[in-house]
Amino acid sequence: MNAEIVSIGNEVVYGVIADTNAAYLAARLEDLGATVIAHRAARDFEDEIVAALAAACRSAELVLVTGGLGPTLDDVTREAAAKLAGVELVEDRRASEMLHSFFRARHRAPHPVNLKQATIPNGSTYLPNRHGTAAGFAMSHGNSTLFFMPGVPREMKMMFEDEVVPRLRETLPESGNFRRTLLAIGLGESDLGAKLGDLMQRGRNPEVGTMVQGGIIGVRIIARAADARTAREMVETDIRRIREILGPFIISDDETTLPFAVAKLLEEKGRTIAIAESCTGGLISGMMTEVPGISRFFLEGVVAYSNEAKTEILRVPEAVLERHGSVSVETAKAMAAGVRDRADADIGIAVTGIAGPGGGTPQKPVGMVCFALADDGGVIAREERFGGNRSEIRDRAAKYALNLVRLRLLGVA
Amino acid sequence: MNAEIVSIGNEVVYGVIADTNAAYLAARLEDLGATVIAHRAARDFEDEIVAALAAACRSAELVLVTGGLGPTLDDVTREAAAKLAGVELVEDRRASEMLHSFFRARHRAPHPVNLKQATIPNGSTYLPNRHGTAAGFAMSHGNSTLFFMPGVPREMKMMFEDEVVPRLRETLPESGNFRRTLLAIGLGESDLGAKLGDLMQRGRNPEVGTMVQGGIIGVRIIARAADARTAREMVETDIRRIREILGPFIISDDETTLPFAVAKLLEEKGRTIAIAESCTGGLISGMMTEVPGISRFFLEGVVAYSNEAKTEILRVPEAVLERHGSVSVETAKAMAAGVRDRADADIGIAVTGIAGPGGGTPQKPVGMVCFALADDGGVIAREERFGGNRSEIRDRAAKYALNLVRLRLLGVA
Numbered sequence: 001m002n003a004e005i006v007s008i009g010n011e012v013v014y015g016v017i018a019d020t021n022a023a024y025l026a027a028r029l030e031d032l033g034a035t036v037i038a039h040r041a042a043r044d045f046e047d048e049i050v051a052a053l054a055a056a057c058r059s060a061e062l063v064l065v066t067g068g069l070g071p072t073l074d075d076v077t078r079e080a081a082a083k084l085a086g087v088e089l090v091e092d093r094r095a096s097e098m099l100h101s102f103f104r105a106r107h108r109a110p111h112p113v114n115l116k117q118a119t120i121p122n123g124s125t126y127l128p129n130r131h132g133t134a135a136g137f138a139m140s141h142g143n144s145t146l147f148f149m150p151g152v153p154r155e156m157k158m159m160f161e162d163e164v165v166p167r168l169r170e171t172l173p174e175s176g177n178f179r180r181t182l183l184a185i186g187l188g189e190s191d192l193g194a195k196l197g198d199l200m201q202r203g204r205n206p207e208v209g210t211m212v213q214g215g216i217i218g219v220r221i222i223a224r225a226a227d228a229r230t231a232r233e234m235v236e237t238d239i240r241r242i243r244e245i246l247g248p249f250i251i252s253d254d255e256t257t258l259p260f261a262v263a264k265l266l267e268e269k270g271r272t273i274a275i276a277e278s279c280t281g282g283l284i285s286g287m288m289t290e291v292p293g294i295s296r297f298f299l300e301g302v303v304a305y306s307n308e309a310k311t312e313i314l315r316v317p318e319a320v321l322e323r324h325g326s327v328s329v330e331t332a333k334a335m336a337a338g339v340r341d342r343a344d345a346d347i348g349i350a351v352t353g354i355a356g357p358g359g360g361t362p363q364k365p366v367g368m369v370c371f372a373l374a375d376d377g378g379v380i381a382r383e384e385r386f387g388g389n390r391s392e393i394r395d396r397a398a399k400y401a402l403n404l405v406r407l408r409l410l411g412v413a
Numbered sequence: 414m415n416a417e418i419v420s421i422g423n424e425v426v427y428g429v430i431a432d433t434n435a436a437y438l439a440a441r442l443e444d445l446g447a448t449v450i451a452h453r454a455a456r457d458f459e460d461e462i463v464a465a466l467a468a469a470c471r472s473a474e475l476v477l478v479t480g481g482l483g484p485t486l487d488d489v490t491r492e493a494a495a496k497l498a499g500v501e502l503v504e505d506r507r508a509s510e511m512l513h514s515f516f517r518a519r520h521r522a523p524h525p526v527n528l529k530q531a532t533i534p535n536g537s538t539y540l541p542n543r544h545g546t547a548a549g550f551a552m553s554h555g556n557s558t559l560f561f562m563p564g565v566p567r568e569m570k571m572m573f574e575d576e577v578v579p580r581l582r583e584t585l586p587e588s589g590n591f592r593r594t595l596l597a598i599g600l601g602e603s604d605l606g607a608k609l610g611d612l613m614q615r616g617r618n619p620e621v622g623t624m625v626q627g628g629i630i631g632v633r634i635i636a637r638a639a640d641a642r643t644a645r646e647m648v649e650t651d652i653r654r655i656r657e658i659l660g661p662f663i664i665s666d667d668e669t670t671l672p673f674a675v676a677k678l679l680e681e682k683g684r685t686i687a688i689a690e691s692c693t694g695g696l697i698s699g700m701m702t703e704v705p706g707i708s709r710f711f712l713e714g715v716v717a718y719s720n721e722a723k724t725e726i727l728r729v730p731e732a733v734l735e736r737h738g739s740v741s742v743e744t745a746k747a748m749a750a751g752v753r754d755r756a757d758a759d760i761g762i763a764v765t766g767i768a769g770p771g772g773g774t775p776q777k778p779v780g781m782v783c784f785a786l787a788d789d790g791g792v793i794a795r796e797e798r799f800g801g802n803r804s805e806i807r808d809r810a811a812k813y814a815l816n817l818v819r820l821r822l823l824g825v826a
Contacts, residue, residue, distance in 0.1 A: 013449050015439025016633065017624065018431050022454075026428025036426050037461070039454035041435075048450070055468075072615060181429075190524045190546075193485040197526075200486055209457075209487055211424045212565075220429060275695075275716070281702025282688075282695035285716040289694025292770055292803060294718070300726070301716030303688070303698040309713035309756065313726065343722065357705055387519075387544075388567065390705055 003034040004060035006052050007041040008067035008077050021066045021156055033175025049080035057144040067151030069134035071113040082121040089119040092126045095135035127163040131155045178231035182219040183251040185403050195245050206234050215396045248412045258402050259287045265409040266297040274343035275301040276314055276335040278352035283398035299343040314338035327352050329381040332372035340374045348374040351401050355393045369397040373404050416447045417473035419465050420454040421480035421490050434479045446588025462493035470557040480564030482547035484526040495534040502532040505539045508548035540576040544568045591644035595632040596664040598816050608658050619647050628809045661825050671815050672700045678822040679710040687756035688714040689727055689748040691765035696811035712756040727751035740765050740777055742794040745785035753787045761787040764814050768806045782810040
């Protein structure tokens with residue numbers, strides 16, 4: 001079944017907010033076995049909404065609509081739906097009761113403008129909203145089924161899950177779609193394209209696609225089959241092939257993120273860690289502590305921005321700072337050994353670099369970052385160059401550091 | 414001039430990512446005086462892209478397209494554009510030079526798949542990409558002008574600002590739209606609605622709207638007038654009124670974010686700061702070090718997750734930890750005084766709390782966070798409760814801490 005998502009509202013079209021509703025619904029429809037073929041967003045103008053709905057119905061059997069069900073004058077999605085269907089808006093008794101009880105529970109009376117929120121196009125099916133005043137509704141047009149939901153994300157999600165999903169399950173065949181995303185790090189998208197070219201051929205099933213976000217690569221595998229089990233097996237076969245090709249570049253095949261993958265390895269190997277940061281300024285500790293319960297493995301973090309902090313807390317010898325400078329593999333090594341020692345941790349990881357925009361020199365340009373990792377096997381170090389602005393350089397460096405820990409724990413660094 | 418935004422990519426249509434590019438471009442087009450009338454998103458299928466582009470051209474004179482310019486087989490926006498125009502793709506000499514110099518700067522050779530990124534539809538105008546390998550291009554179709562940009566947000570933004578905006582300014586009349594956003598913290602959205610109700614009347618010009626994202630309130634003011642100067646004056650009058658109403662809740666009226674506002678105050682007052690974090694785990698240091706050159710004011714940060722780190726580095730007396738527990742205002746106070754002392758800083762700030770999901774008790778539930786700030790005026794402390802999940806609690810707590818520093822530096826905490 002093909003589906004389209006239609007988002008209604010000036011705030012979306014004029015760019016005041018990003019349309020997260022469409023992304024949410026699209027991902028859920030994929031799970032349910034529908035194929036989302038397009039999104040569109042229309043302004044709060046009745047004729048434009050009617051046109052968008054009609055166009056969506058021409059190309060998709062299922063149309064999910066969000067927004068424009070509010071109480072104010074500029075909310076005209078109800079009117080547009082009624083016009084599309086060629087019917088009047090009528091008050092729905094259950095919607096009206098729900099509206100009044102919503103206000104009663106809050107010890108308030110509905111404002112007159114709220115009353116239109118209990119109307120739906122004549123002949124459509126009322127969809128209750130348990131978290132707000134806007135009634136939803138479902139209706140048919142031509143060969144398409146349309147579901148109208150509020151634009152407030154919390155209300156939309158509840159209505160979709162509680163009211164729309166059960167109805168979709170009745171009409172959709174048991175989904176034969178199965179989807180998994182591998183996360184990887186340390187490869188460019190074009191390297192990845194070269195390595196996975198075969199799998200990424202257009203028209204192949206499973207469909208394999210890649211995307212890069214914040215230095216993390218997602219390899220998305222979607223199989224479409226007659227039943228979920230077959231689809232799942234197809235995806236798993238691909239995952240095995242991709243694991244053979246990408247090896248330790250792969251962080252996870254179950255959406256486990258980098259810090260959680262590191263935490264899992266620390267737990268498995270029974271190791272503790274301490275972190276010394278200069279240019280990343282706390283980001284590595286911040287990422288590591290996303291993981292609940294990490295205090296068993298993450299002993300302490302030091303943000304040693306000043307040289308004084310490096311010498312005093314981390315015991316970096318002043319001679320090292322003087323001879324090699326604060327951004328150098330030598331300083332990184334001393335920081336890693338120093339923080340490991342201070343915290344009495346199994347692993348010490350350290351980062352020092354030039355995040356910019358100022359502070360670069362021809363020898364040590366903006367984007368140069370030095371890493372070191374100290375453990376019972378000694379101290380290893382890396383010098384890297386990252387592109388991008390200050391925040392990107394810091395983010396990439398923090399992830400590089402966590403990945404170095406991951407690779408070390410896997411025995412490949 | 415009417416404009417449409419077309420986003421291309423399975424990752425958008427299938428809901429893998431939310432379409433932030435469309436929101437960015439829509440807001441910028443508003444600034445420039447164009448009227449965005451719709452968005453649409455199409456999958457990476459040539460015929461669907463051609464259809465989306467053709468439909469957009471039928472309703473808008475200006476069409477901004479993002480995505481599908483990557484090196485892999487599934488990127489077919491170039492091919493679709495050429496098909497729409499009825500021309501061949503040709504290598505652009507300048508695009509090709511740019512591609513090679515991009516790889517040269519990184520001491521790598523372009524992969525063969527990258528070469529197609531230097532092709533554009535015959536007769537179109539090349540738009541350089543200074544931050545990536547995908548060339549952009551501009552072309553006409555019927556009465557419409559189309560600009561094709563990469564989907565990677567950083568590359569898209571640069572290309573839009575550097576290449577598209579100057580071209581749009583040539584054709585668009587001088588805009589009488591003027592927009593500013595005030596940032597505020599410490600108020601709920603409904604408090605805000607009550608305080609600013611008058612200004613937020615529908616149909617008022619300037620239009621005043623609010624939104625909340627990650628605990629930060631945005632108050633958006635848009636004036637529409639015959640010329641930019643009048644619009645600007647209208648906005649400035651509103652800003653003065655809102656400043657009177659909201660006072661120190663306001664972080665900035667020029668989109669200066671909280672860490673930058675704190676950094677500015679540290680600089681103005683000539684103060685230095687040190688940060689001790691438990692539950693926020695490095696986030697406060699991470700936010701503070703978003704600011705370039707902050708090393709002059711931010712001396713050091715300590716992520717003292719373990720009690721041992723609290724006693725050893727921060728000199729929190731063991732008796733305090735035993736009597737009050739690691740999450741307590743007393744411990745926060747000792748941490749703040751300890752880190753201030755250790756770093757010899759003017760201000761010490763400390764946070765300790767329960768970010769969850771585990772670790773809560775009836776007395777100290779998940780979301781309880783204690784803050785302390787030590788300076789030459791003594792030590793102040795706060796105990797707060799935050800809602801949300803682990804990551805929201807940590808984020809809100811980090812911002813609360815920075816805001817406490819801000820209010821202290823303003824003399825109101």
